[in-house]
Amino acid sequence: MSEALDPTPYDALLLLSFGGPEGPDDVVPFLENVTRGRGIPKERLKEVGQHYFLFGGVSPINDQNRTFLDALRKDFAEHGLDLPVYWGNRNWAPYLTDTLRDLVRDGRRRVLTLATSAYASYSGCRQYREDLAAALATLRAEGQETPRVDKLRHYFNHPGFVRPVIDGVLESLADLPEEVRDGAHLAFTTHSIPTAAADTSGPAETHGDGGAYVRQHLDVARVVADAVRAETGVDRPWQLVYQSRSGAPHIPWLEPDICDHLEERHAAGAPAVVMVPIGFVSDHMEVLYDLDTEAAAKAAELGLPVRRSATVGADPRFAAAVRDLVLERAARESGRGATPCALGALGPSHDLCPVGCCPARTPKPAAAGADSPYP
Structure with a gap:
């Protein structure tokens, strides 16, 4: 493998998404997952779920993630990037914690995460990092070795x-x-x-x-x-x-x-x-x-x-952008030079979320940042 396509030190990519119901019986349990801790009555969740029931109780997001996974794996294979791609969700199967268990079982020890949210915000970044921390804490409580997990930079301007x-x-x-x-x-x-x-x-x-x-x-x-x-x-x-x-x-x-x-x-x-x-x-x-x-x-x-107009979805250019982002981060982590791609006036985003970035109202541990409890 050429140095340009070397993902070292990473041995897996994790696609981390929101998740969604895949049938009418899933809608309320899914919404309970999304709103856990807020004390919202089940009857209110049924009202909110009407948007999903209009579409047969099925959110398209899981199928869209499956299609994007295929696009990523195809792009990686065609370009000689030997990096397995896993998928986990915050709020529905495949759940993030289960996917991290699979990663550990398969011997993965250094994982790079792509969140399906391109911009900085609590709900679009830090909350994903909090869920990563919670899942890692579960694995640690089970006595399992926890992998190191990093997160790709925001890609809104790639x-x-x-x-x-x-x-x-x-x-x-x-x-x-x-x-x-x-x-x-x-x-x-x-x-x-x-x-x-x-x-x-x-x-x-x-x-x-x-x-x-x-x-x-x-x-x-x-x-x-x-x-x-x-x-x-x-x-x-x-x-x-x-x-x-x-x-x-x-x-x-x-x-x-x-x-x-x-x-x-x-x-x-x-x-x-x-x-x-x-x-x-x-x-x-x-x-x-x-x-x-x-x-x-x-x-x-x-x-x-x-x-x-269409969203980016599984466009091959987006899959290629993820490959570029993976190799860019891997090069920097390994001490090799990397020139990040970014359009517009803001330039490339940070690799590591700093302390105080997108704070929560109630502080919780968050992985893959400068304040991560998991080195």
């Missing part, structure tokens, strides 16, 4: 993530009626989070006024909008908007909501809107319901032509 987004926007624009195409606005969407969580996202020096979460999304949106302008010759209005809000109504969350934004754009005379879900790696439930169902219904009510 070319292999951004270029498929650009192409998705171009395809959506081409699908609009010609008479509204050049006037179409771009609405870049991501998951709304409490403003307090946004303000403290990323390292401490980035805290305040949306923190790293908002800055990273804005930077990617600007790169995509600039590329679309360069390739179409049209300078389109664009805005970062939010979706999928949950939680108590008195707590401030990031706004505007995509449906409110569509109403505002229609009132302002926009002839069409392309919704660009840059905050999501794949077309999971929050994309299918909040954009393809709810926002699409709002646009139809308004008589506003809309298109929703």
Whole structure:
């Protein structure tokens, strides 16, 4: 194996995702896992689960992860990267703790983790690290040797993530009626989070006024909008908007909501809107319901032509980006030189989450960071 394709010191890659129900009987137990510790009644969970029941009680995220696993394994094999890929979820089978047991059983001792969340935030990064720490604690309590687990840097601005987004926007624009195409606005969407969580996202020096979460999304949106302008010759209005809000109504969350934004754009005379879900790696439930169902219904009510561009999903360029990220991290860990790829103004993200990065309201141990209890 050439040095360029040497994953040393890592002997496995772990795809770490959210998980989702795979049938009607799974919906409430899945939501109980997601909301554990919050004291939400089962009847309320059944109400929340209606989004899943509309789709037969099945979230698409697990099948999308299976497809992405195939894409990763195919890319690694075609490029001579000998690194097995495992998969574990936070909230549904295959559960993270079970997957870590499999890794230990197979003799894996140095694991690199790819989370299916591209940006900095508590729910998108530190909570995954907390779940890793909890799973490692379980293995340690069982008397098993715990592997060292590191986490790949945020990949929101890697070319292999951004270029498929650009192409998705171009395809959506081409699908609009010609008479509204050049006037179409771009609405870049991501998951709304409490403003307090946004303000403290990323390292401490980035805290305040949306923190790293908002800055990273804005930077990617600007790169995509600039590329679309360069390739179409049209300078389109664009805005970062939010979706999928949950939680108590008195707590401030990031706004505007995509449906409110569509109403505002229609009132302002926009002839069409392309919704660009840059905050999501794949077309999971929050994309299918909040954009393809709810926002699409709002646009139809308004008589506003809309298109929703594709998420990155299992695009081969994204799989290649993961290979690049793995080799980049492996080279640095081994003392070899590595030049990270990143588009936009922010540059490549940190390898190791520093102390104070995306803090939780209630502090918990978190693995794969500067404050990890697991060396």
